[in-house]
Amino acid sequence: MEWTIQELAARAGITSRTLRHYDRVGLLAPSRVGPNGYRYYDPTAVARLQRILLMRRLGMGLSAIAEVLADEVDTCDGLRAHIGELEEERDRIERQIRSVRHTLEALRSGAEPRMDVMLAGFNDRYKDEVVSRWGERAFQVSNDWWHGKTLDQQQAWKQAAEDLVAAWVTAAKAEVSPTSEHAQSLAARHVRWLSQIPGTPTAEGDRERSIEMVKCLGDMYVDDPRFAGMYDDAAGATFVRDALHVYARTRM
């Protein structure tokens, strides 16, 4: 079976010009060229084109695609690498979906983006508050850390926080006890999450002040109006606070 340039273009959803371009740059030569100069493509060429279009969709340059196709001694390796790329791309999109979805909800409820609040303690918008409570250096270091991250990294971090909040809400709804193993493991995760922020007591291994900070944070979840609704309702916030207090007292 063979196809003319137009037939192949139509089937692939591209133009004949693109195929001629690929021929010229040596990316995809027709399987046969008629004595009249006409280009004809066979199924092998079609398969190659499919791979090319796949990679192009991922934003790869034509030269990069050519390299991949050339270096590909083992087709299996190429495909495996390809699956990896696709999975990464999917995960990235998945995260973006959740992020946008969250932004949408926040917008609808008229609230500020939750995570801006979550970062309240270490966001420059709350500088005075932080400085008075944890000192100038804690503010500086944590602030620099945050602004040193790329948007992608920030988003990933926020996503981790989102997941944590979601886990808390689920646990609270399940009406288990704040002292239960599950709740305590969530608290541990919460503290680990906090300790990623440099400059804070938990990150610096200052046990006394870490305990104080975790308890303070728990109280804020309940009392501070800026956190209102973050853990769904008052019961949720209370659950988180209790769990954090217990964890601070017994396991830190």
Added chain:
Amino acid sequence: MEWTIQELAARAGITSRTLRHYDRVGLLAPSRVGPNGYRYYDPTAVARLQRILLMRRLGMGLSAIAEVLADEVDTCDGLRAHIGELEEERDRIERQIRSVRHTLEALRSGAEPRMDVMLAGFNDRYKDEVVSRWGERAFQVSNDWWHGKTLDQQQAWKQAAEDLVAAWVTAAKAEVSPTSEHAQSLAARHVRWLSQIPGTPTAEGDRERSIEMVKCLGDMYVDDPRFAGMYDDAAGATFVRDALHVYARTRM
């Protein structure tokens, strides 16, 4: 809070040149321009940039992005549309992953791609066989139909077939009876799938020959070596054959 052009570029993973370009084409103006001509960006600008980069990743042109951002009277609508786009993109990638994964497996096992076999009855590679069994016209019509589809459409169709096979294998493993409601609904789905191919008896409503064809196909799954392993093992193929036979006898 404000950032200089370099700070923002670093955080967004782009270059300052890109930001200047966006300014020039009116896509993203800095929130403030100093008396020295320096550009400064505030969080609002950052949010807008995030949306721009998001859409750009989806392959949109800058002018198209500008239009979207301009037409967006309601931010919520824009975000919702955006989620839709992202979900579609994710699904597309998901399908590609499955497709590539399948190709890989087929390659590893040394077998031909399964779907080439699945199409055996109506693939030009098996022309003689088809013609002798279902007539010249059935071959012609179905073949034209298949080659008239775009690569994307072909892939979607193959994916549907993959899903069908997977459902069959699952059902076979569950050791339900071929006469069970579930197996029979799968058989119905199988026939509907077949009837999408123009020129075949099932597509043309020829009841007698449709029954014959479904039974014949079932037999081939078991007997024809080209289908070996498609339904995992002999037991799987037998299960499918039995279910199809029962369906053909009692419900067609």
Added chain:
DNA sequence: GTTTGACCTTGACGCTGCGTCAACTTCTAG
């Protein structure tokens, strides 16, 4: 046999979305 119209060819120029100097100014730190 010729004509018509669809499809093929090779240039060649244009457009988008930046990368990359160049030439110059401005801010920051010692």
Added chain:
DNA sequence: CTAGAAGTTGACGCAGCGTCAAGGTCAAAC
């Protein structure tokens, strides 16, 4: 005050095609 890092505005370049232009080829109709 001076070095160096970072800012500015052009201006040119490059990839990946779209889009004529100026023709050859083919299948079918007349």
